[in-house]
Amino acid sequence: MNVTDLTVKNDYCIGCGVCAGVCPSNNLYIDWSPRGELIPHTNNLCNDKCSICLDICPFNNHKINQDAITNSLFSKTRNIKYNEYTGYYLNCYVGFRKDTVKRLKSASGGLATSFLASLIKENIVDRIIAVGISEDNNRMFNFKILNNSNEVYSCAGSAYYPVEISRILKEIIKEKEEFEYAVIALPCVAYALRLAIDKIPKLKKKIKIIASLTCGQLQNRFCTELLSLESGIKVNELAKMNFRQKSENNSAINYMQVATDKNGNEGIPQANQELPSHLWHYQYFKQNACNFCDDIFGEVADVTFMDAWLPEYIDNYRGTSLIISRTPLALKLLENSHEYNLKEISVNSVIESQMGLIQKKRTLLKGKLYKSESSNSFYPEKRVKPDFNVYNENREFIDLTTEIQDLSKELWPKYRLDKSTAEFWNELKPLESKIAKYERKIRIKNLMTKPKKFFKKISGS
Template structure:
């Protein structure tokens, strides 16, 4: 008899919506799922030799489930359950206690930004609220640079203190958590945090074991091709490099003036390239997962604390780094207040307007452009998850930007998969990137002119 296909494969993977979080793997009662690399450098759910009972449990915890059932809870519904104590709510930011900007004096130097995440983990250990931290660190397998790992001693926190723009999965970690003694804190981007909350909603063991979630404000998940491309541009041997670092700071410069570095193993030398030399890798959508275009959670709304980069003057002028911070639970806000009082944290309050401005580019793309992207993929016959964003009918010049970003995203993956060479990649992507650049400049000019004239854009 032909084996049945798990629903997460037929509904999520086949619609290119899988982000590789792995929540489905630990939920599947028949253990019929794994997470493996696909041909475009992403981790995705795959079937194994076990027979699927088609019970549907796997898809109930998927953050991009395109056809959720009647009991499904979106971000707002999950926040009402897990963050009910938060006194404030904003349509674009979710539930929260307070908004801050700042850094940890102790951990800033060794972190990608302000070091607040490492500070929070340290205090959770000190208070006896957790026994383990589950977050991204160096990987031993040769086919991945990073993976989720378990840290059970606060003195080991420095090994997991930086941002990693590399695909990872929680599949194994979520299974291991159930076997651990004590409670854990987990870090993750918005879709991973949502998957964890969905899993907690279904599984009382995970609800009890997972005590705290640190949310990383995300600009989009990158394929491992992104790392390979940067290593190649930096001058490393493509099939033999290690220790990629994505946020090498320049304290004497600005926050945006960071670099990428890695170790070229044959020469045993460090190779570095400034990100300004490779162009806009985020606004262009290069090497980005398709699912990210259908995520409306800009601020990791379901975490106890959400942390991002302070792309906001005057903080972005400091190359040492600042975090923007949203406290969403009582314990998160208490840890921040205690850190401010003790002098361990340098913090200032932010207004809603200031915080929104710090992530304005992401709101513009993820919220304002959502309706256009939904229409594009539905027109091609794809199924997409339900979104909370009201329909926004963009003017033609902004719709063009959305179309070109979608094309640039998919084309970048195809070109790298075929050539795996940074020089050839740049040559073959030149026209696509030029078109997108010109369309983006046009949209900025039109919006600026309308703003000056008082015309509604």
């Protein structure tokens, strides 16, 4: 049995590619599924006695979970602190890169890119592994090996698009040179890499630092295609997508999404907050694995970067970053750099900035686990447990978003080559009606709740 028989078959694969990257039999390769997701496929060369792909899959069940890994990595660090949501941390920061040009080219405050560049400048690692624009016509973005700080800066920005790391892992496992690497990835990939490092001595020797970004969910490539078509660029003409173009007329959270065709022509910029809000909130095109992730802050990473989604920073269109540092090395690099405008911030403020993700990944997850458990289907064990009460309280939202995820992936291939998204949305009208009905219920519920809270407050009870 391998990941194609278990994780992929049950639709829990996130497409990280770590399994294919470390497979000793070259049995696995990563390619697109009909649902617009990167998944492992088999060459039918599997060794029956080998289980490494399952041992390092972030959505399989393991004796070694994130808590066990972080205890081993960080618990004995001097002055280390712990929070149930962030995991271990030495300190938290808020700030941005002083170089305004580089800051504007980044997704938020530019600190993740600058930190990675400093690792090469200070000779701490030889190379950086990060996501950049792909030269492969079949993939818009991919993991790349970056050799210097200029290459690192060229990869600044966000890619809300499926990527996988198999080719990079194969390359560094085979190489004879003693290069050392830092990797920046999403929490699920960071977890898979930690599991792989524990199994493969050469990876442990080569991957010295893991950085993470926070992540709420990952949409498949169909979402990018829809955004392109919404902006007037046909899918078969799409060359690249800028997911986080900043505009001085907008707040940091209302960034522009801009598609570009093969002739270099830009489509109509789409402001994030002017797109249908339900596209993200109701989880169109969301990969199912993301429904079963309980890691908000990349807990196994040495350092984690995120947007400063706090009231005092959102209005600054240039972007501001939050950082969680878990190692003395990361702490030293951050505090000694003259390139950053940086100050300490409380861990509670960092948590406040990501409360929506905490609701998804810790509370709603309990209800989703219960739903899977009650259907007697395989599901990945998490650090929270299935809870009927959570499912019952959120049943309509959980069931509705599950239906939306499945139907949007099923329908988009029929309309992706159209001149507009009109027919796609037209076929989804019944679901749109369900969303409107659900939102009316929520508004009425909130209106009824407010007086109760007010009277409770003034009565002191």
